[in-house]
Amino acid sequence: MRARLLVVLLVFSVTAVAAFAWPLLAVTARERTQQLSIGRTADLARFAGLAQQDDTEQLVSEVTRYTALYGEPVIVVDAQRQPIVAAGLNVDDREVAPMIDAALRNQPAPPIDTVMPWSTSDVLLATPIGTGSRVIGAVVMRASVRAAADDVFRGWAVILAGAFAALVGCVLLTLVVARWVLRPLAELSRGLGAVAAGQPHAHVRGRDGPRELRELASSFNRMSDAVSEAAEQQRRLISDASHQLRNPLAALRLRVDSLAPRVIVEGKPSYESAVREVERLESLLDSLLAMAHAEHTATRLTVSADTEVCVAAVVVMERIDAWSVAASEAGVSLVQGDVDTSFEVRCPEHDLSQVLDVVLDNAIKYGGTRVVVSCVANAITVVDNGPGLSAEELPLATTRFWRSRDNSHARGSGLGLPIADRLITARGGQLLLQAGETGGLVVTIELPS
Template sequence: MTRRITWTLLVLTSVLLVLAVVPLGVSLTARERVAFRDNQRAATRVIAAAAEEHLSDHQPATAVRGELAAAARSGDCAAVYDVAGRVVASTPCTAAQGEESQELVTKVLAGHEPEGPENEGRLLTAEPAGEIRRPAGAVVLARSAAPLDARVAAIWGWSAAIGTAGLAASVLLSARLARWVSRPLSSLDATARRLGEGALDERADVGGGPPEVRRLAATFNTMAARTEALVHGHRAVIADVSHQLRTPLTALRLRLDVLSAGAEGDTAAELSAAQQEVARLSRLVDGLLAVARAEQATPRPAAVRVGEVVAERVAAWSPVAEERDVRLTAPEGPAPTAALGAGHLEQILDNLIANAVEAVPDGGSVTVDVRTAARGWSRVRVIDDGPGMSEEAKAVAFRRFGNTEARGTGLGLAIVHRLVTVNGGTARLEDTPGGGLTVVLDLPLWRE
């Protein structure tokens, strides 16, 4: 934002300066040229007036020579021509003589008003001596253009200095303005990111920036305080529910164990079925608590070596798989590093491997495959050759109790989906070629 604001104001200032300074410089330059030319013409007319007295009235050439001497002292070159175009008097400098001067004299003697050209850095002007229609001669004056060029250079130099100063002031002011606006927003963004990562006590600074930004920061702090209260309240409820449910379930299980110790026949069968229901209810409570914790997860991303975690969890579940006569493998492959919350990949793999090992029949196989899917993503696949799932079951498998075909609580895939998505990844179910189910996870790679 700082760069965008600075560049916008810089371009706007540049356009305004160009539209204001350039026309002003052009106008002042034109005025200087006109003034210089008028002054030169006036000096030429003074010499022409003295030359007329000499050429028309046949007065002595004293006045002409005096004017020519004055022109020479001021650095000008002048020459007086008679009606035949011959030089009758001149300054020591011969810049007012030559082909271009002769052309000017010819035009003046013919009654025209020529525009004098520039000759070797000098501007030429010609004036008739006497009447314009019937001149008795002509005067050509050559004046150096260096003073004019110096004044024009000064005009454009000052214009450039003013423009540069304006641009510098614009850069400084726009940078200050941009920082004044963007710094509180950057701070607010960082605070929101930390809040999203789980630091619920983070609050934005409301003391800087424009009033609108300060109001936004105050609103954000109010929202953050309410979010913190809700999350803490939710966690407290979960902790209380966990304690209140586990205690009576444990007591009920102990009593059933005591009763079943001396029971026989139908009574023993009923007590055994009751124990199984209590165990199922305990698993259901554990699953609900796990889902609630997963939904509360606000991960702080860390670098997780996917290959190492997969190898560790496969090794941990191998004894369970061997008891069920299931082959659990993890082929060697790339070892990408994913950006995940601490412990989340372990929970994901535990749920998926447990579901797969329980689903496949004896002699089946479960494979955990790791690869780099696309730029910025790591792909983990848990492949089994079990009975698979119907399309209807796959469509609702990631919901709580969505899969009516599940043998367990039906919460494992809901936990997996929540942990994957909260870390910015995706999860989907596919059919295994030849039969079975494949769970595909795309996890974001860690960017150093």
């Protein structure tokens, strides 16, 4: 937008300056040409008057002095084309002869072309001696335009210098106006980016720019405060509710466990169902607390960068070893693929371990009979040979509380992948879910090096 606005304003400025400068240049050249024409016409009239008065001696004297002073040749002829005085011009000259013939016929001389700074060619001027049908001779002069061209050049130089100064002023004014108008928009853009990244109470300065933009900045700040307050209240609600429910749930678990020896045979199915529901509630509370922690971590990282790093390959090997027993009990082959231990990623070890636990837990529960974990460069890949997810389900997998229709009865809260996604994106990475080439699901964890 800045480039387009500057181009528009600069084009308008150049057009406006040119619209004022060009007529001034043309008027300067025409005025100086007119002065040259008037001056030389007056000189020709003086010589024609002396010839008409038959004052040959005075005519010869003035023509000679004029040519010597100005360096402009003159010839005066009678009606028979015989020279009365010739100072630098010849009657038989191919350019002079037509001018003499035209003057003897009392034809008006053509106007002088407008003198430009680069004009160098002399011009021929002629006037008849006498009036009407009593033309008794002609006067022809070769006038120099160099002095006039120099005057036009100086006039144009002044005009162009003024135009350049005006153009520089317009450019500076354009830059100031563009900055005045666009700076608040840039601030708003940065503010929107901060809000989108989850930064709490992201404010923009509303002191600059037009009044409408200042009011917009104030409205944005109020909106940012409202969004941040709502997000903080939501996080506190989840955290507080999870903490407050934990004690009653723990008491309920103790009471349920204490009932185990007293449950009759007919009540065993109902009792076991109640135990599973209690366990599900405990898992859900743990997931809600983890989600609150992930949201808090993401909010904190938008304010201050975290420089903690870890060797991703080491974490991968530790988690493979930790999950190997669970995989074996579930009949799943957990295989270590290519592993590169020569690089670090910008993520704490405990957060990466939590993310890998979520992904490996899902892969063992839903991923078929074989799971391969690789770690190359800054990408960790978990590939299984299970049923995978459909193209419609892949974008929904990181949505909170979402469960696949095929696995809706399986144990879980639907918060594992959303928590992992939030932890990874908070550190500038990506959690990618893709269908495998031969089926199954491919989970890729990308983190900045």
